[in-house]
Amino acid sequence: MVLAIYPGSFDPVTNGHLDIINRASKVFDQLIVTVLENPRKIPTFSMDEKVKMLNKIVAPYHNVEVDSYRGLLIDYAKKRGARIIIKGLRAISDFEFEFQMALTNRKLNCEVETMFMMTNNMYSFISSGIVKEVAGYGGDIRDLVPPEVYDMIIQKFASYKF
Ligand code: PNS
Numbered sequence: 001m002v003l004a005i006y007p008g009s010f011d012p013v014t015n016g017h018l019d020i021i022n023r024a025s026k027v028f029d030q031l032i033v034t035v036l037e038n039p040r041k042i043p044t045f046s047m048d049e050k051v052k053m054l055n056k057i058v059a060p061y062h063n064v065e066v067d068s069y070r071g072l073l074i075d076y077a078k079k080r081g082a083r084i085i086i087k088g089l090r091a092i093s094d095f096e097f098e099f100q101m102a103l104t105n106r107k108l109n110c111e112v113e114t115m116f117m118m119t120n121n122m123y124s125f126i127s128s129g130i131v132k133e134v135a136g137y138g139g140d141i142r143d144l145v146p147p148e149v150y151d152m153i154i155q156k157f158a159s160y161k162f
Contacts, residue, residue, distance in 0.1 A: 016123035056148040
């Protein structure tokens with residue numbers, strides 16, 4: 001049984017994330033979507049809110065589970081017995097930092113491999129940051145996020161306008 005972890009800050013989850021979840025769920029026997037802290041970003045949504053959003057969108061997938069962890073991704077992978085980390089790549093601009101993280105994670109545990117999935121070009125322009133910026137100014141995010149999480153995001157920004 002091949003188990004993979006799809007980690008991220010998911011602040012909030014977007015259609016780009018869902019596309020990776022959908023495709024990875026077809027390649028691996030089991031996929032764990034794990035919310036982790038990104039110390040470089042100040043989160044808008046709490047860990048619990050992100051888990052709730054992700055649980056809504058993975059409901060149709062029988063081989064996908066959602067989890068959260070505070071700590072190093074590589075420690076989490078060991079704890080769950082996973083040897084594959086899946087990351088989505090949108091553009092060259094993502095590559096440099098993802099490359100650095102992948103090499104650092106391999107240095108920390110050489111038994112865990114990071115694998116990259118290229119974004120679907122329909123979603124290559126979407127990021128959580130862009131979603132927050134559009135929502136924060138009252139713009140339409142309907143085509144950027146899964147319908148199941150739309151209301152939660154809109155509610156958050158109702159009291160959070162820029
Ligand atoms: O969606 P993001 O913000 O690109 O995800 C980045 C994330 C959360 C996967 C990354 O910051 C992470 O792995 N955080 C946990 C701490 C850790 O293990 N850092 C990597 C050391 S190189």
